[in-house]
Amino acid sequence: MRTQIVSTRVPGSLWRGLAIVTALVALASCGGNGGGYSSNNPPPPPPPVNNTQAVQVNLGPNNNVPNGLYTSLQLCAPGSTTQCQTVTDIEVDTGSEGLRILSSALTVSLPAIKDAGNNPLGECVTFADNSYVWGPLASADLQMAGEKASSVPIQIIGASGFPTVPSACSTSGTADDTVATLGANGIIGIGVFRQDCGPACSGSVSTVPSEYFTCPNSGCVVASVPLLSQLQNPVWLFPQDNNGVLLSLPAIPDTGATTVTGSMIFGIGTQSDNALGTAQVYTTDNSGNFTATYNGNSYSNSFIDSGSNGMFFLDATTLASAGIIECVGADAGFYCPPNTVSFTATNKGANLTSGPVTFKIANADTLFLSPNAAFNDLGGDSPNSFDYGLPFFFGRNIFTGIEGQNSPGGQGPYWAY
Amino acid sequence: MKKAILVLTALFISTVPAWAVLGQSVESVRSDQAHLKGQLRSTALQGFSVQQINSPDGTVVKEYVSPAGMVFGISWEAPTMPNLAQLLGTTYFTQFQQAPRSAARRRGPTTVRTDQLVVESGGHMRAFRGRAYVPGLLPGSLSAEVIR
Numbered sequence: 001m002r003t004q005i006v007s008t009r010v011p012g013s014l015w016r017g018l019a020i021v022t023a024l025v026a027l028a029s030c031g032g033n034g035g036g037y038s039s040n041n042p043p044p045p046p047p048p049v050n051n052t053q054a055v056q057v058n059l060g061p062n063n064n065v066p067n068g069l070y071t072s073l074q075l076c077a078p079g080s081t082t083q084c085q086t087v088t089d090i091e092v093d094t095g096s097e098g099l100r101i102l103s104s105a106l107t108v109s110l111p112a113i114k115d116a117g118n119n120p121l122g123e124c125v126t127f128a129d130n131s132y133v134w135g136p137l138a139s140a141d142l143q144m145a146g147e148k149a150s151s152v153p154i155q156i157i158g159a160s161g162f163p164t165v166p167s168a169c170s171t172s173g174t175a176d177d178t179v180a181t182l183g184a185n186g187i188i189g190i191g192v193f194r195q196d197c198g199p200a201c202s203g204s205v206s207t208v209p210s211e212y213f214t215c216p217n218s219g220c221v222v223a224s225v226p227l228l229s230q231l232q233n234p235v236w237l238f239p240q241d242n243n244g245v246l247l248s249l250p251a252i253p254d255t256g257a258t259t260v261t262g263s264m265i266f267g268i269g270t271q272s273d274n275a276l277g278t279a280q281v282y283t284t285d286n287s288g289n290f291t292a293t294y295n296g297n298s299y300s301n302s303f304i305d306s307g308s309n310g311m312f313f314l315d316a317t318t319l320a321s322a323g324i325i326e327c328v329g330a331d332a333g334f335y336c337p338p339n340t341v342s343f344t345a346t347n348k349g350a351n352l353t354s355g356p357v358t359f360k361i362a363n364a365d366t367l368f369l370s371p372n373a374a375f376n377d378l379g380g381d382s383p384n385s386f387d388y389g390l391p392f393f394f395g396r397n398i399f400t401g402i403e404g405q406n407s408p409g410g411q412g413p414y415w416a417y
Numbered sequence: 418m419k420k421a422i423l424v425l426t427a428l429f430i431s432t433v434p435a436w437a438v439l440g441q442s443v444e445s446v447r448s449d450q451a452h453l454k455g456q457l458r459s460t461a462l463q464g465f466s467v468q469q470i471n472s473p474d475g476t477v478v479k480e481y482v483s484p485a486g487m488v489f490g491i492s493w494e495a496p497t498m499p500n501l502a503q504l505l506g507t508t509y510f511t512q513f514q515q516a517p518r519s520a521a522r523r524r525g526p527t528t529v530r531t532d533q534l535v536v537e538s539g540g541h542m543r544a545f546r547g548r549a550y551v552p553g554l555l556p557g558s559l560s561a562e563v564i565r
Contacts, residue, residue, distance in 0.1 A: 064521070064522055065522050065524060066522060067524075068524070095541035095542060096541065096542040097542065125497075125542070126497065126498035127498065128498065128525075128526050128527055128538045128539050128540055128545060128547070129518070129527040129538065130498070130501050130513075130527070130538070168500075171500050171501075171502040171503065173501075183524070189542070191541070191542070193543065196542055196543075197496065197497070197542070197543070198496075198543060200474045200475055200496040200497070200543070201474075203473065203474070204473075206454065206473075207454065207472070207473035207474055208474060209474045209476070209495075209496065209497040210497070210500075211497050287496070287543050287544035288541065288543055288544055289544055301494075301540065301544065301546050303540075303541055303544070305525070305541055307524065307525075307541075308524060308525035308526070309522075309523065309524040309525060310523065310524075310525060312525045312526050312539070315528075327520070330520055330521070331520045331522075332517065332520055333518075333520050333523050333527075333528055334520060334523060368522075380523060380525065380526075381526070381528055381537075382525065382526040382537075382539045383528070383537045383539075383548075384565065385526075385539055385540075385546070387525055387526060387539060387541075389524075389525055
């Protein structure tokens with residue numbers, strides 16, 4: 001993998017948090033099972049590193065969002081051991097890939113990532129609620145526990161001095177560019193893919209969606225961006241423990257818990273602390289989904305997402321016979337059954353592995369009367385789908401197998417629990 | 418080929434493509450097709466028709482059309498969130514923006530449900546999906562469940 005660092009001054013196009021050093025596709029050694037050795041002389045395994053990063057469920061930096069999962073990480077200018085900072089309140093999201101960090105949380109200078117024409121790259125991601133994040137791509141070394149990924153493309157949200165958001169991105173949504181609107185200092189995406197967008201954004205420029213942009217002085221335009229210049233799930237770039245992640249949160253009472261501390265353990269079957277054990281592997285389709293079946297109906301757009309703060313599934317009309325009604329007023333969108341309801345659904349992977357899961361849904365209005373931040377029985381609607389959010393993680397060991405990476409559970413993308 | 422010529426003609430005569438669909442005539446589907454750079458396929462069903470646009474990036478947008486030629490619903494499955502302002506059109510997008518949203522403390526899929534407009538939007542990166550419809554425009558006794 002070729003790394004080109006070009007030191008140039010870029011007059012008039014500097015923005016906070018970005019140095020005047022520019023990097024062209026600066027992805028350093030991608031580690032792992034790179035091959036090249038004969039089977040008679042396997043390389044010595046690297047010494048084990050600390051692969052366990054603490055995570056916490058709390059109400060977030062705004063003290064207002066239940067079931068938010070957060071961690072902190074160390075971020076350095078590429079190759080530097082002094083231009084570093086620790087960033088707290090980073091949301092842990094298995095529904096996306098890559099690090100996105102608020103410009104306001106950044107104190108070190110990071111080199112911009114530019115395209116072949118030496119123009120800076122920017123990214124726009126619009127979320128399901130039509131809010132969006134916009135900002136330049138930069139390169140950073142990321143460290144969590146003893147694991148380090150070098151020269152990783154990340155997104156800086158709301159960087160001042162960077163061109164304003166293109167209309168193709170912002171059409172009308174609201175920007176999540178402050179702690180108040182993002183609910184975090186950043187988001188670390190550790191989903192089942194290597195890149196956030198993947199092949200859809202690296203094809204012919206006439207076919208790519210309005211996600212990546214190249215930003216010459218004349219203005220930002222939609223760009224095709226090679227896979228390795230896109231935002232990267234940092235885990236697959238670790239030199240070891242790079243085939244997936246185990247999120248382990250303890251079981252909590254049905255009435256909730258004030259805060260919950262758990263572990264984000266890197267690697268699957270690579271160390272004594274991350275064996276699959278009895279977990280079943282559910283591979284996903286090309287979009288990261290599997291099929292959930294409830295009451296005889298199948299929902300093929302189902303997924304597990306630590307960034308969703310409830311069990312979001314079906315709707316109150318479909319679930320009326322089970323005793324579910326929707327909350328009214330401030331908690332609309334959550335479920336408010338008069339009595340707690342138990343559900344059993346059956347998940348089926350693309351590999352045809354199938355198994356039941358059970359969970360409870362309690363009255364959200366009642367839950368929110370407590371000072372608790374963590375709830376295993378908070379739910380709401382997501383018509384024609386099962387979005388297994390953070391409540392699903394309590395009391396379960398949940399593995400995220402990354403696409404193309406070998407593991408004792410086979411090759412990702414998969415979920416295992 | 419005939420269809421292609423028709424589409425080209427439609428593009429040429431509309432100098433400013435109307436970003437519009439929901440609640441508008443079937444003609445507006447073509448501006449979406451142009452914007453989405455997709456291929457259009459039309460299917461007639463009992464009591465309504467479906468105009469399906471497939472884009473090279475994997476986006477699938479379906480527009481549900483009444484016998485009177487009115488778009489009463491849309492659905493999408495896409496690797497990135499589609500442009501809701503365009504798909505809903507100005508009137509309904511404004512309603513979407515102004516309607517009471519899901520609770521402030523909710524992080525996840527979004528639902529807007531009023532007498533005039535229903536929008537359900539969810540998914541994750543690489544797999545967004547959702548639908549929108551105008552209850553008052555559903556033809557006859559058709560159920561909103563047909564919009565998938």
